[in-house]
Amino acid sequence: MWKLWPRIEFVILHFCVLAICGVLGGALWVQFVAGEYPCPLCILQRLAMILSAMGSIFVITHGHYARVQGFSVMGLGYGMSILAAVAGLFIATRQVLLHIQPGDPGYGSPVLGMHLYSWSVVVFLVVLLASGLMLIFGRTPILHCPTCHEKESPEESKMKYLRLRWYSWATFWIFGAIILINAFATFAESGFHAFLPDNPSSYRLFEK
Template sequence: MDSLLPEVTRSGGLLGRVQYWFACFFTLGWTAVVCGGLFYQFGMWEYPCPLCIVQRMFMLLAALGAGYIVRTALTRGVVTGRDYMMGWGLSLVAVVAGSFASWRQTMLHVLPGDKGYGSEAFGLHLYVWAWILFQASVVAIGIVMAFAHSTADHSVPATAQGPLRTAGMLALWFLGLVIAVNVVAVFFEEGFHWFLPDDPTRYQFFHDVGFPG
């Protein structure tokens, strides 16, 4: 039986670069989705509920899985089968768990007459869009994992300056920035408490410290 980890590193090919570009796109895509939630939070002054925060956490975890593949290519120039399984496996766990979280929130507002939580985007609430994107990601990850054996140990020229390295660095820095913003946003909303209220109406931290307004 052929090993997924050949002893000799093979020269780069189209599929190897496609896997790398997809990992960059996957990282940037989920990070951008979280930015959409931040826009509704700060731009439209809507407070995310606990399930909203949980979904964001799984979105960022999914991005981190793909980010692991990107970082591996940036630092080593080669992505092994084990690296692909580690990165995409982490993303798969995240999108499956995120699907349950978004499905749970959808079911809370499924009864006729229930207007749902928060605003809509293109006719659907954000948690419904989240469920759709989580499900689509399950399919996408399954496809790229099916081809991982064909790209494992192919060199990915991302260690030298060029578009591959630029895209990878952009994806990782963007992800890190959005994670930091979310940590601060959740802390401000939750304050020094263990739990968020089911229907938050203020930033608890500022209320606790007596910040005016």
């Protein structure tokens, strides 16, 4: 079991990134197809999800090392995910509390019985749980790669990075596309204004 664990962990990392992409893709569908504009808190939650996925990306790209610049690869990657999830959980909980009074319809339309910010709370809790479990059960690369502690030249490190499997690159491209679409959507909604309104109703970039 433990001999297979590094590969299982590798698959889980990709699944985590793609799961976040799926959640963000669903939010984009609600925005562009259902015509509901994300509020500033919604956008901050999206940003926190992106940052939490970057922790998994870091472990995928640096997983053949035990340490980077003296820091644990697993500690840096999963720590990044945990910090992003904590920030996102705080933001999502804040939005839930804004609409917690009886009779408050909430912001946006419910999806499967809950609003998107309520689903965000669930997503961030899952990220925290998954990151914690991976820190507990994740194996240091040096345990199954005895030569990982040896110093490598920059060229050797680059070749290891370039030898990532096709599904890793596909995951990166999907994740990158999600980031670009969200960046454009946010810019279109805010235009050249410094702040977004609490209840946006148009794409100010295209307003005359």
